[in-house]
Amino acid sequence: MRRSEKYIEILKLSKVFENNGAELKVLENISLKVTSGEFIAICGRSGVGKSTLIRMIAGLVNPSSGAIKINGELVSEPPNSMGFVTQDYSRSLLPWFSVENNVALPFKTTNISKSDRKAKVAEVLESVGLADFAKFYPWQLSGGMQQRVAIARSLVLDPKLLLLDEPFASVDAHTQLELEDLIAGIVFEKKITTVIVTHDIDEAIYLADRVILLSDSPASVSKIIQVKLQRPRSQAKTRSDPKFVKLRTQLYASLRGK
Amino acid sequence: MIKRLSQIVWSLFLPSLVLISWQLISNYSPNPFFPPPSRIVTALREVVSVDWILTSVKSSFIVLFAGYFIGAILGLLFGSLLGEFIKMRIIFLPICNFVRSIPSIAKVPLILSIMGLGLSTRISTVAIAVLFPVLMSTVRAIAATKSELLDLNRTLRFGRIRGLVTIRIPAAIGEILTGLHASVQVAVLAMIVSEMLGSGVGIGAFIIQSQSTFRIANMWVGVFIVGLIGIALNYMFLKIERKSAPWYFKSKGLM
Numbered sequence: 156m157r158r159s160e161k162y163i164e165i166l167k168l169s170k171v172f173e174n175n176g177a178e179l180k181v182l183e184n185i186s187l188k189v190t191s192g193e194f195i196a197i198c199g200r201s202g203v204g205k206s207t208l209i210r211m212i213a214g215l216v217n218p219s220s221g222a223i224k225i226n227g228e229l230v231s232e233p234p235n236s237m238g239f240v241t242q243d244y245s246r247s248l249l250p251w252f253s254v255e256n257n258v259a260l261p262f263k264t265t266n267i268s269k270s271d272r273k274a275k276v277a278e279v280l281e282s283v284g285l286a287d288f289a290k291f292y293p294w295q296l297s298g299g300m301q302q303r304v305a306i307a308r309s310l311v312l313d314p315k316l317l318l319l320d321e322p323f324a325s326v327d328a329h330t331q332l333e334l335e336d337l338i339a340g341i342v343f344e345k346k347i348t349t350v351i352v353t354h355d356i357d358e359a360i361y362l363a364d365r366v367i368l369l370s371d372s373p374a375s376v377s378k379i380i381q382v383k384l385q386r387p388r389s390q391a392k393t394r395s396d397p398k399f400v401k402l403r404t405q406l407y408a409s410l411r412g413k
Numbered sequence: 414m415i416k417r418l419s420q421i422v423w424s425l426f427l428p429s430l431v432l433i434s435w436q437l438i439s440n441y442s443p444n445p446f447f448p449p450p451s452r453i454v455t456a457l458r459e460v461v462s463v464d465w466i467l468t469s470v471k472s473s474f475i476v477l478f479a480g481y482f483i484g485a486i487l488g489l490l491f492g493s494l495l496g497e498f499i500k501m502r503i504i505f506l507p508i509c510n511f512v513r514s515i516p517s518i519a520k521v522p523l524i525l526s527i528m529g530l531g532l533s534t535r536i537s538t539v540a541i542a543v544l545f546p547v548l549m550s551t552v553r554a555i556a557a558t559k560s561e562l563l564d565l566n567r568t569l570r571f572g573r574i575r576g577l578v579t580i581r582i583p584a585a586i587g588e589i590l591t592g593l594h595a596s597v598q599v600a601v602l603a604m605i606v607s608e609m610l611g612s613g614v615g616i617g618a619f620i621i622q623s624q625s626t627f628r629i630a631n632m633w634v635g636v637f638i639v640g641l642i643g644i645a646l647n648y649m650f651l652k653i654e655r656k657s658a659p660w661y662f663k664s665k666g667l668m
Contacts, residue, residue: 214567214568233570239564241561292660
């Protein structure tokens with residue numbers, strides 16, 4: 156139980172990119188702990204390195220200094236039991252596979268029986284509201300539905316950790332709200348530790364238990380805000396809650412400030 | 414239905430015009446190299462027999478298909494490996510580029526003197542001609558895998574070979590098919606040239622023999638048959654492309 160206290164541990168993390176001899180410091184001395192089952196949102200202006208940070212947690216980018224541990228283990232490559240959803244669904248889904256085969260993709264490295272696999276895929280598709288679209292191809296679906304497929308794929312192996320990199324930045328506003336509720340419902344039901352990167356402060360507050368605000372580059376943690384809004388949250392009620400409005404004002408001030 | 418019919422009528426308009434004018438003009442022209450189409454049709458009736466098909470045409474088809482498949486499969490195989498493994502690419506690509514730069518016509522005498530006359534020589538000529546363009550387009554297509562898909566491969570922990578087979582090759586299939594399609598023309602060319610240079614069999618040999626014995630109408634028959642084979646293969650490929658990678662050809666506005 157002690158271990159689950161800090162499921163993700165980020166220790167003095169820095170990242171420097173080199174480009175033709177010129178060094179660009181993106182992240183500086185970031186330390187952060189995320190407890191098991193917690194939902195955190197990483198916010199900041201566009202281009203400050205939010206995506207770099209989440210890609211480092213995903214094991215896709217190596218730190219220049221410092222370390223990331225997940226469940227006590229040092230991250231050097233994408234960890235097992237992680238789901239990762241990116242902004243650009245049209246590029247991360249495989250157009251030659253049907254929806255169900257896209258969702259079943261992570262099973263290729265497991266040796267679970269065909270019938271279990273089928274049942275699990277059907278269950279996950281049901282949970283993202285795509286039960287009737289299993290045989291369709293991604294390019295036959297709308298953007299929001301494609302992102303649902305990507306979400307289903309990230310959930311099919313029952314991950315303990317879900318990483319969302321601007322997942323709703325390419326869908327329309329209405330779909331965004333729908334997908335926010337979809338994600339919130341699933342991760343709280345299954346107690347999945349979740350990290351979302353977003354430039355949308357309202358979205359961050361609406362979804363997260365804690366909002367981490369990154370400063371301008373080189374990015375470091377400039378503010379951490381606890382969001383003590385009652386769950387389950389609802390788009391209409393929560394967003395008009397005075398506590399929500401207050402947090403929002405506070406975060407916008409910090410983002411503009413300095 | 415009517416739209417489709419009018420499309421067919423319009424697409425036949427220019428070829429008919431050319432044939433009719435050719436017929437009319439050649440009736441008054443003494444040029445022996447352009448016999449009127451009616452005479453070519455007569456020659457066609459005389460030339461094309463079961464026997465002729467079972468020798469010349471069959472031989473050409475064997476050379477074309479066997480050569481194309483061997484070349485294409487080797488090209489896909491090595492192209493995929495070279496696309497995936499950067500070190501292999503650095504080692505092999507300069508040689509591939511060099512061999513590819515030599516036109517297949519220039520390679521034919523070389524292959525002839527090494528392998529002698531015979532069916533296997535002609536098949537090899539076609540295979541070598543097809544191999545390099547297929548290989549190069551496959552390398553290029555695989556190497557250009559989108560970074561999102563490479564990330565996906567890593568987060569799914571697929572590893573290199575599984576990733577290559579499950580993600581990178583299918584993702585490149587549109588461009589690979591385009592390369593395979595372009596190589597059909599190369600294959601037909603290599604087939605004709607290898608038959609013309611001393612084999613004595615096949616449509617290429619028939620064309621060159623008819624020309625040297627001054628049977629110009631027969632020569633035209635051979636030329637037209639090669640054209641028809643080209644059109645048929647092209648049409649077949651269009652069908653295959655649209656069936657196997659509809660998302661790709663749709664996104665290119667080709668469907």
